[in-house]
Amino acid sequence: xxxxxxxxxxxxxxxxxxxxxxxxxxxxxxxxxxxxxxxxxxxxxxxxxxxxxxxxxxxxxxxxxxxxxxxxxxxxxxxxxxxxxxxxxxxxxxxxxxxxxxxxxxxxxxxxxxxxxxxxxxxxxxxxxxxxxxxxxxxxxxxxxxxxxxxxxxxxxxxxxxxxxxxxxxxxxxxxxxxxxxxxxxxxxxxxxxxxxxxxxxxxxxxxxxxxxxxxxxxxxxxxxxxxxxxxxxxxxxxxxxxxxxxxxxxxxxxxxxxxxxxxxxxxxxxxxxxxxxxxxxxxxxxxxxxxxxxxxxxxxxxxxxxx
Amino acid sequence: xxxxxxxxxxxxxxxxxxxxxxxxxxxxxxxxxxxxxxxxxxxxxxxxxxxxxxxxxxxxxxxxxxxxxxxxxxxxxxxxxxxxxxxxxxxxxxxxxxxxxxxxxxxxxxxxxxxxxxxxxxxxxxxxxxxxxxxxxxxxxxxxxxxxxxxxxxxxxxxxxxxxxxxxxxxxxxxxxxxxxxxxxxxxxxxxxxxxxxxxxxxxxxxxxxxxxxxxxxxxxxxxxxxxxxxxxxxxxxxxxxxxxxxxxxxxxxxxxxxxxxxxxxxxxxxxxxxxx
Amino acid sequence: xxxxxxxxxxxxxxxxxxxxxxxxxxxxxxxxxxxxxxxxxxxxxxxxxxxxxxxxxxxxxxxxxxxxxxxxxxxxxxxxxxxxxxxxxxxxxxxxxxxxxxxxxxxxxxxxxxxxxxxxxxxxxxxxxxxxxxxxxxxxxxxxxxxxxxxxxxxxxxxxxxxxxxxxxxxxxxxxxxxxxxxxxxxxxxxxxxxxxxxxxxxxxxxxxxxxxxxxxxxxxxxxxxxxxxxxxxxxxxxxxxxxxxxxxxxxxxxxxxxxxxxxxxxxxxxxxxxxxxxxxxxxxxxxxxxxxx
Numbered sequence: 001x002x003x004x005x006x007x008x009x010x011x012x013x014x015x016x017x018x019x020x021x022x023x024x025x026x027x028x029x030x031x032x033x034x035x036x037x038x039x040x041x042x043x044x045x046x047x048x049x050x051x052x053x054x055x056x057x058x059x060x061x062x063x064x065x066x067x068x069x070x071x072x073x074x075x076x077x078x079x080x081x082x083x084x085x086x087x088x089x090x091x092x093x094x095x096x097x098x099x100x101x102x103x104x105x106x107x108x109x110x111x112x113x114x115x116x117x118x119x120x121x122x123x124x125x126x127x128x129x130x131x132x133x134x135x136x137x138x139x140x141x142x143x144x145x146x147x148x149x150x151x152x153x154x155x156x157x158x159x160x161x162x163x164x165x166x167x168x169x170x171x172x173x174x175x176x177x178x179x180x181x182x183x184x185x186x187x188x189x190x191x192x193x194x195x196x197x198x199x200x201x202x203x204x205x206x207x208x209x210x211x212x213x214x215x216x217x218x219x220x221x222x223x224x225x226x227x228x229x230x231x232x233x234x235x236x237x238x239x240x241x242x243x244x245x246x247x248x249x250x251x252x253x254x255x256x257x258x259x260x261x262x263x264x265x266x267x268x269x270x271x272x273x274x275x276x277x278x279x280x281x282x283x284x285x286x287x288x289x290x291x292x293x294x295x296x297x298x299x300x301x302x303x304x305x306x307x308x
Numbered sequence: 309x310x311x312x313x314x315x316x317x318x319x320x321x322x323x324x325x326x327x328x329x330x331x332x333x334x335x336x337x338x339x340x341x342x343x344x345x346x347x348x349x350x351x352x353x354x355x356x357x358x359x360x361x362x363x364x365x366x367x368x369x370x371x372x373x374x375x376x377x378x379x380x381x382x383x384x385x386x387x388x389x390x391x392x393x394x395x396x397x398x399x400x401x402x403x404x405x406x407x408x409x410x411x412x413x414x415x416x417x418x419x420x421x422x423x424x425x426x427x428x429x430x431x432x433x434x435x436x437x438x439x440x441x442x443x444x445x446x447x448x449x450x451x452x453x454x455x456x457x458x459x460x461x462x463x464x465x466x467x468x469x470x471x472x473x474x475x476x477x478x479x480x481x482x483x484x485x486x487x488x489x490x491x492x493x494x495x496x497x498x499x500x501x502x503x504x505x506x507x508x509x510x511x512x513x514x515x516x517x518x519x520x521x522x523x524x525x526x527x528x529x530x531x532x533x534x535x536x537x538x539x540x541x542x543x544x545x546x547x548x549x550x551x552x553x554x555x556x557x558x559x560x561x562x563x564x565x566x567x568x569x570x571x572x573x574x575x576x577x578x579x580x581x582x583x584x585x
Numbered sequence: 586x587x588x589x590x591x592x593x594x595x596x597x598x599x600x601x602x603x604x605x606x607x608x609x610x611x612x613x614x615x616x617x618x619x620x621x622x623x624x625x626x627x628x629x630x631x632x633x634x635x636x637x638x639x640x641x642x643x644x645x646x647x648x649x650x651x652x653x654x655x656x657x658x659x660x661x662x663x664x665x666x667x668x669x670x671x672x673x674x675x676x677x678x679x680x681x682x683x684x685x686x687x688x689x690x691x692x693x694x695x696x697x698x699x700x701x702x703x704x705x706x707x708x709x710x711x712x713x714x715x716x717x718x719x720x721x722x723x724x725x726x727x728x729x730x731x732x733x734x735x736x737x738x739x740x741x742x743x744x745x746x747x748x749x750x751x752x753x754x755x756x757x758x759x760x761x762x763x764x765x766x767x768x769x770x771x772x773x774x775x776x777x778x779x780x781x782x783x784x785x786x787x788x789x790x791x792x793x794x795x796x797x798x799x800x801x802x803x804x805x806x807x808x809x810x811x812x813x814x815x816x817x818x819x820x821x822x823x824x825x826x827x828x829x830x831x832x833x834x835x836x837x838x839x840x841x842x843x844x845x846x847x848x849x850x851x852x853x854x855x856x857x858x859x860x861x862x863x864x865x866x867x868x869x870x871x872x873x874x875x876x877x878x879x
Contacts, residue, residue, distance in 0.1 A: 049418040050411060051583040066418035070328030075415075083411040085345055085403055092344030093412075099337035100329045100416045124346075140412060362790055369794040369819065387789055388782075395778055496774050501672055504781055505665070508789065513664045517643055 001026055001179050002047060002148060007056035009042050009203075016042040018203035019056070024181040026147070029174045031194030031211070032183035033288060039203040040183045041079070044152050047181075048077050060148055072101045076141035076149040081133040081156070086126025090117055090136050093125060097140055107143065115139040116165075130157030138166070148179040155189055167193045187285040191215070197284070199291055206291045211284060218282030218290060226263050227252040227276035237266045252276070329417045331425065337417075338426040341409075342400060342434055351399070352438045355392025359385035360445035367453025375541075378461035379471040381450050382443070383537045386475055389442055390482045390507055390534075393435055397483040398499040400431050401490020401575070410584050420579045427487060428572065435483035439476040467539035467557070474536030474561070481533050481564045482507065488571030492578055506530050506567075523552030527559075530567040535560025606694045611703040614694075619707050622680075625673060629715040632669025636662035637722025644730035655731035655738060656745060659723050660752060660835045666719045667828065670712060670759035671784060675776045677708055678767020678869075697873045701768060705866060708764045709757055716756030720749055744837030751834030751851055758831050758858040759784065765865035769872060784828045791826065795819040795845065820845025830857035 002024040009017040017039040024030035034040050045051045047058045049065035060068065060075050068074045084093050094108045112121050115135040120128070125136060134157050141149055151170075155163045170193050174180050184190050190197060190211075197214055199207040207214055215221065228234055231251045238245050243258040255263055260279050267274050342348055363385035370376050404410040417423050447461075454460050463469050485506070490499040511531040514522040526532075527550065535543060535555060547554040555563065606614075619625055639662035644655060681687035694700050724740065731738050740749065763780050770776040795817070823829050824846040833854025849857065 045411075045583075045585075048415045050414055050585075068328070068418070071418055072329075072416045073327055077412075077415040079411045079415070080408060083408040085341070085407045085409050087345040087347055088341065089344065092340055096337040096340040096344070097412060097416050099340055100333050101327060102330070102333050366790065366794050384793065387793060388786055391778065391782060391786055395774065399774065497672060497676060497777055500774070500777050500781070501668055504785060505668065508785055509664065509668060512789070513639070513661070516661070516664070517646060519646055521646065 001061055002030075002150070002181055003057075003059045003062075004043065004047065005057050005059075007043065007046060007058055008054045009039070009046055009051065010054045015054075015203050017046070017053075017200075020200060020203065020205055021056075022198045022205060022208050024148075024179050024198075025196075026179045027174055027177050028195045029170055029180045029182060029193055031190040031197040032181055032200075033185075033187070033190060033197050034183075034200040034206075035292060036185070038200050040200065041152055042203075043200075044079060044150055044181070044183065047150060048075060048079070050079075070101055070144075072097070072103075072144035072146065074144075074146055074148060076144055076146040076151075078137040078141040078150070078154060079152045081130070081137040084125040084133070084136060087124055089122050089124055090128075090139075091121040093136065094139060094143060098143055101144060103143060107145075111139040111142045114142060131159055131162055134158055135162070138169075146178070149173060149181070151180070151182045153183055153185070155184060155186060163189065187283070187288055191284040199288060201292045206294075214287045214291075215282050215284050216287075218284075218287035220280045220286055221282035222256060223280040224255040224258060224260050224263050225252060225276070225278055225280050226255060226267065226274065228267055228272035228274055230270075230272045233270040234267055234272050237270045238263065241266065254280070329419065329422060331422060334417055334422050334426040335429050338423070338430045339433070342430045345403070348396065348399065348434075351392060351396055352434065352441075355389055355396070355438055356442045356445050358392065359389040359442040360449040361385075362388045363446040364449035364453060367450040367458050370453065370458040372457055372459065376459060377465055377468060377471075377539050377541065378454060378459045379465065379468040379539050380537075380542065381454055381458045382446050382461055383471060383475040385442065385446050386478065386534065386537055389439075389475075389479060391504070393438070393479045393483040394486040394503040394507065395500060396435060396438070397431050397486025397488075398490040398496055398503065400427050401487040401492075402494055402496045402499055405494040405584075406496065414584055421576055424491060424572070424576055424579055427491070428484060431483050431487045432480050435480045436476065439479035442479070443472065443475050465539055466541070467543070470557075471537050471539045474538075477561065478533045478536045478564065481530075481561075481568055484568045485530055485564070485571060488568060488575045491575035492571060518551060520551045523550045525552075526550075527552045527555055528563060530564045532560040533564030536564075606696070606699065608699055608703060611694055611699050612706055615700070615703045615707040616710070618686075619677060619711055624676060625711060628669055628673045628676070629711070629718070632666050632673075632715060633718045633722045635669070636666040636719040637726040638662075639665055640723040640726030641729065644727040648730035648734055653730075653734055653736070655727045655734075655736055656748075658727050658730070659748060660832075662719070662723050662726065663752060663755060663832070663835065666756060667759050667784065667831075668781075669719075670715070670756045671763040671780050672777070673712065673715070674708060674760040674763020674765075675767040675773065675780055676763075677704070678764035678769075679771055679773045679776050680767075682771040683773055698870055701866070701870055701873055704768070705761065705764065708760055712757040712760035713753065715760070716753035719756055720752045723752065724749075744839060747838055747851060748835055751836070751855070754855060755831045755834050755858075758834075758855070758862060759827070761862045762827055762858070762865065765862055765869055768869035769865060783826070788823060788826050788828050791819055791823040795823070816847045817845035821847055824849060824854075825857055827858050827861045830854040830861075834858070 004023070005021050007017050007020045008015060020039070020043060032040050042051065046053050047060065047065060058065070065071060065075065091108065091112065094111065095105065098104070098108050112118050115138055117132065117135050117139060120132060125133065128136065134154065138151070138154055141151060155166050158166065167189070170180055170182060174195070182194065194211055196210050197207065198205070199214070226234070227250065231247065231253055235245045235247065235253055238253070238255055238258060241258065241262070243262070244256040246254040248254055260277060264274065264277060363382060366384040367381045370381055404413055413423055414420055450458070461468065486499065486503050489503050490496070493499050493502065507530055510529050511526055514526040532555060535546065538546065540557070543557060547556065640658055643661040644658040647653060647658060681690055690700055691697060724738070728738065740746065762784070766780045767776045770779060820843065824843070830849065831854060833849055834851045836851060838851055
């Protein structure tokens with residue numbers, strides 16, 4: 001379990017993280033979402049004690065990371081795939097990590113196997129492709145069999161097989177009751193594997209809710225799209241019934257405030273031939289873009305207020 | 309939504325503190341890290357070779373009337389060896405930061421001073437082994453010269469055996485100085501140049517302008533550690549020539565030891581206080 | 586673009602100046618790359634300050650000596666300035682390879698020798714700037730001591746202009762030496778160790794071999810110093826090291842050579858240093874041509 005409370009981290013005057021509060025719970029994959037430079041990596045580095053918060057706290061299982069008696073067995077960490085000496089083999093890199101906690105060689109072999117790195121275990125990490133480096137980072141996070149995992153952009157640079165593998169792995173880890181905090185800028189990926197998303201922008205919390213709930217907030221959610229031979233009469237009919245209608249290209253209409261059944265019935269009433277009819281569903285991507293856009297607008301409005 | 313987390317707790321979570329990092333474990337991990345980078349092995353090998361070659365080369369130019377001792381002939385490669393030991397320490401101290409391994413290391417062991425202590429341990433051990441091998445190689449490489457015009461290695465010369473031991477001690481001290489500077493500065497170029505100024509260039513510069521002040525500063529530079537390699541007669545000659553403090557038999561060792569402690573202390577302070585990236 | 590263009594294709598207008606990379610353009614690009622980094626400026630600033638401060642301290646220390654010659658302390662700061670020049674050269678020589686920026690560079694300008702040539706020119710220009718400033722700092726450093734003894738400095742008399750020029754050229758030469766080794770070895774630590782070994786440690790070893798008084802000889806047991814006549818093997822080797830040869834440029838032309846060393850003179854010394862640079866640059870160029878860059 002990871003509890004971040006009123007966390008602020010400043011570099012000089014610039015705040016990378018600004019009063020951030022959220023909790024990543026056991027049995028859940030928490031997706032950590034935000035544009036580049038939003039403060040995701042900074043937050044994760046603070047969580048694992050590499051950086052000190054300017055104010056606020058970050059706790060793992062109720063303790064400061066540095067106070068954990070066996071940190072690697074409590075938290076599996078993968079921050080940046082390039083956290084390896086390029087001259088060291090994958091096997092030795094993991095072995096050295098394992099030795100700090102008295103973890104045996106058998107476990108090292110196990111994670112090498114699990115991440116598919118066995119064939120290249122004795123190659124120097126500097127010769128690895130981006131995807132192999134990523135797998136090595138994940139192997140390091142799995143090594144301590146920890147109840148909490150912090151993974152920064154784990155699918156970066158992986159091929160489709162690798163992406164699928166990470167998705168399954170992360171779901172399995174959560175199903176075993178572990179806490180998984182995972183950042184990504186790939187919305188589609190997060191929508192598929194996260195239960196909950198924490199969205200931040202410019203270091204501030206924008207949303208902290210289950211994925212479905214966030215998706216439902218997107219503009220397109222609840223819209224019915226209909227394309228007919230003659231859109232004008234249908235639009236009038238729907239407006240008269242109290243729905244919102246927005247004409248689209250190619251004679252299509254986006255209808256809000258009516259169900260698919262309502263629209264179909266209305267079309268028959270005015271004698272239009274229905275060419276296409278269906279409910280639109282929003283995506284996490286749209287919801288996210290909307291959230292961050294709103295945040296920017298809110299900020300600029302704020303700045304104008306301040307300038308006055 | 310998911311299965312009850314309490315029912316499927318991953319193994320090992322409930323275990324008490326004995327499963328975390330201990331000094332011994334960190335030491336083992338650091339040793340693995342040191343010996344698993346091939347360039348470190350090449351560096352040690354290169355240091356041994358360069359030391360022996362230098363000693364044998366210098367041995368060819370020693371004449372009986374030079375007033376040099378057998379121990380000087382054997383240890384004369386130190387002038388080159390110290391660069392190797394400096395770089396060894398500097399690499400251990402900086403590679404964490406230049407390669408990003410620091411993220412992995414300090415996430416696994418958040419007690420940062422434990423890691424620094426582990427690095428001190430493995431650097432000292434690696435330097436000790438390398439210095440012993442270099443000394444042995446130098447002994448063999450200079451045996452033709454010592455059989456010829458250069459003086460023989462005579463343990464009855466006062467301070468001769470101490471000088472041989474001094475080669476090893478001074479080598480370890482230089483490696484630890486490199487480690488401390490490296491952990492403090494975090495960049496290899498800065499560390500190596502800084503170390504070389506302290507160990508070689510500063511001494512050279514000051515030696516060119518003898519005086520009370522310059523000789524005092526000279527005595528207080530870590531380059532004084534090289535006095536550990538001198539036998540009694542040579543130390544007496546050095547003390548007679550200086551206008552600064554006379555360091556005697558152990559003063560040079562004390563100076564370099566103090567430098568190691570101060571630099572490592574500064575490195576520990578920076579490690580504790582500053583964020584890691 | 587223009588309506589007055591006689592040709593039917595715009596491409597003719599565009600191609601009037603050659604569209605691709607020329608030496609001049611690559612030099613401009615390399616200059617931008619070097620001067621947009623912070624590290625060269627830091628190295629240069631520290632070098633200039635340290636050089637001036639060393640000259641000042643040395644002049645203060647010796648100004649009470651009888652028969653004090655302020656110009657004698659002019660070059661003392663170079664003992665540290667040489668390190669600045671070498672480090673600057675090595676960092677610039679390896680920089681592209683260390684950071685991976687060379688991929689961009691060689692993709693944009695596939696003629697690698699043009700790039701190496703441009704880097705050398707730019708390095709020389711920057712080092713020239715640093716050398717001039719370091720020399721000026723040395724002159725400023727000895728002024729207070731000279732004034733305190735009421736000695737007027739005349740920088741235009743006798744050998745002094747030659748010495749000043751030699752100081753600047755020494756800085757340029759050593760920076761190019763560092764750059765050549767850096768471009769040859771491509772990795773900072775090996776390049777730095779090689780350069781510093783060649784420039785700082787090698788003369789020390791040769792000095793140990795020829796002078797028993799350095800570290801640990803017993804002066805009492807030494808025979809009376811005989812006048813060394815002619816050149817010795819060690820003396821010749823020592824004079825041919827980059828540092829000793831380079832420092833000959835900062836000696837007055839009338840100075841007598843070190844015992845046992847051949848009389849190269851300032852020009853000869855400069856040529857020896859230049860030869861080191863050229864040989865190493867050719868090796869770097871050969872490696873650049875023969876080996877893939879990754």
